[in-house]
Amino acid sequence: DIVMTQSPDSLAVSLGERATINCKSSQSVLYTSDNNHYLTWYQQKPGQPPRLLIYWASTRDSGVPDRFSGSGSGTDFTLTISRVQAEDVAVYYCQQYHTTPWTFGQGTKLEIK
Amino acid sequence: QVHLQQSSPGLVKPSQTLSLTCAISGDSISSNSASWNWFRQSPSRGLEWLGRTFYRSKWSNDYALSVRSRITFNPDTSKNQFSMQLNSVSPEDTAVYYCARGSSSLRAFDIWGQGTMVSISS
Numbered sequence: 563d564i565v566m567t568q569s570p571d572s573l574a575v576s577l578g579e580r581a582t583i584n585c586k587s588s589q590s591v592l593y594t595s596d597n598n599h600y601l602t603w604y605q606q607k608p609g610q611p612p613r614l615l616i617y618w619a620s621t622r623d624s625g626v627p628d629r630f631s632g633s634g635s636g637t638d639f640t641l642t643i644s645r646v647q648a649e650d651v652a653v654y655y656c657q658q659y660h661t662t663p664w665t666f667g668q669g670t671k672l673e674i675k
Numbered sequence: 676q677v678h679l680q681q682s683s684p685g686l687v688k689p690s691q692t693l694s695l696t697c698a699i700s701g702d703s704i705s706s707n708s709a710s711w712n713w714f715r716q717s718p719s720r721g722l723e724w725l726g727r728t729f730y731r732s733k734w735s736n737d738y739a740l741s742v743r744s745r746i747t748f749n750p751d752t753s754k755n756q757f758s759m760q761l762n763s764v765s766p767e768d769t770a771v772y773y774c775a776r777g778s779s780s781l782r783a784f785d786i787w788g789q790g791t792m793v794s795i796s797s
Binding site: 593598600602604610611612613614617618623655657659662663664666668669 | 712721722723724737739740773775777781782783784785787788789790
């Protein structure tokens with residue numbers, strides 16, 4: 563199985579500041595046939611299911627604010643929230659869609675400082 | 676707009692079978708560009724993919740190794756829904772269970788059910 567490891571486990575950021583969450587996969591999630599990285603980011607608020615934020619490592623899903631961005635390649639990826647808002651308080655997960663079983667990181671909890 | 680509505684299983688006792696249903700609106704369970712997945716989430720296991728059912732000229736199922744011997748998925752085209760049965764449950768199966776659509780184009784789970792809290796207790 564591909565193991566997904568996120569860092570940090572939690573972080574506290576002031577409103578309007580930048581938040582950076584890292585994700586490392588145990589093997590490459592690059593799909594060579596289309597040159598896309600099958601790395602996805604989700605946001606989960608308490609009592610809600612995960613919400614798709616970013617797919618193909620860097621493409622925002624419809625309706626996702628542009629303060630959310632994804633980057634990275636190979637085995638190392640980053641989710642950046644450029645100017646954190648109060649409504650961004652949540653747990654963020656990375657997930658690989660390269661090889662079954664699909665696997666998730668352990669989650670990173672974002673709080674406001 | 677695609678929506679997934681999960682059933683509530685009621686109380687499930689150890690050694691019994693957990694049954695959940697996910698009703699689809701706004702898409703077809705027979706879509707060639709989607710898969711229909713089950714997950715669970717608990718503090719001890721995190722977010723865990725349990726498996727999927729999908730149609731590509733014929734129906735296929737994939738199950739996670741951790742539950743493969745106990746789990747069955749069944750698509751129901753007449754009701755446009757899919758179900759999961761997990762046999763011989765134990766307290767370790769206590770979790771929030773989710774269904775979700777896997778998009779073949781996005782290579783992501785883009786639509787999720789609301790979640791169902793399942794407690795296994797005698």
